Amino acid sequence: MTEKTIDRRYLAMPYCEPGMTVGLFGGSFNPPHEGHFLVASLAIQRLGLDQLWWLVTPGNPLKSGNGLAPLADRLAMSERLARDPRIRVSALEKTIGTAYTARTIRHIVRRNRGVHFVWIMGADNLGDFHRWQEWRTIARTVPLAVIDRPGSTLTFLSSKAARTLHKARIPERDARALARMTPPAWTFIHGPRSNVSSTALRRGSNHAD
Numbered sequence: 001m002t003e004k005t006i007d008r009r010y011l012a013m014p015y016c017e018p019g020m021t022v023g024l025f026g027g028s029f030n031p032p033h034e035g036h037f038l039v040a041s042l043a044i045q046r047l048g049l050d051q052l053w054w055l056v057t058p059g060n061p062l063k064s065g066n067g068l069a070p071l072a073d074r075l076a077m078s079e080r081l082a083r084d085p086r087i088r089v090s091a092l093e094k095t096i097g098t099a100y101t102a103r104t105i106r107h108i109v110r111r112n113r114g115v116h117f118v119w120i121m122g123a124d125n126l127g128d129f130h131r132w133q134e135w136r137t138i139a140r141t142v143p144l145a146v147i148d149r150p151g152s153t154l155t156f157l158s159s160k161a162a163r164t165l166h167k168a169r170i171p172e173r174d175a176r177a178l179a180r181m182t183p184p185a186w187t188f189i190h191g192p193r194s195n196v197s198s199t200a201l202r203r204g205s206n207h208a209d
Helices: 032-047 071-081 090-097 101-110 135-141 154-157 160-164 172-180 197-209
Strands: 021-025 051-056 087-090 116-122 144-147 187-189
Touching: 021 101, 021 172, 032 051, 032 071, 032 116, 032 144, 032 187, 051 071, 051 090, 051 154, 071 087, 090 101, 090 172, 101 116, 101 135, 116 172, 160 197, 172 187
Parallel strands: 021 051, 021 116, 051 087, 116 144, 144 187
Antiparallel strands: none
């Protein structure tokens, strides 16, 4: 099958200026859903972000590639969901040629001196964070904002990564200062939660077929 053409605007680095605070929200988004938009919106609000980059990865090294929708489709669906003008949907990892978060962050930070970046993840990802390639390097490179998701919050907060980084955790009330803090630094943000999941949506779609 011929790969669908991706609009060039998704392949370029989103524009930002020194002094800005920018959230990096990455994932396969297969498919993107309202739960993802809820995480993005909550992060923008609670962290006081100037922008949020919605980074749609070509693939996920921790997940099987089977059933992964074309990148062009996932970008288009993400764009329709991203109803906040501060959100920039991007396929930057396609341009960089990597699906590993550590490499993506290094690339972004090196090319945007003076910008304050923070990595955003759902709480469910915190449970697997220690399995990510160079996860300790990620934590030393940018602050982390963990957004509550359905599931056992206590389990997420007792994960290997959470235990390892427990001294770097800051109170949720200080979240607006997080992006400007020297890493390692992270916080856990509570808020409205959506039970929608990409896995459930894929299963429903397959059943409908």
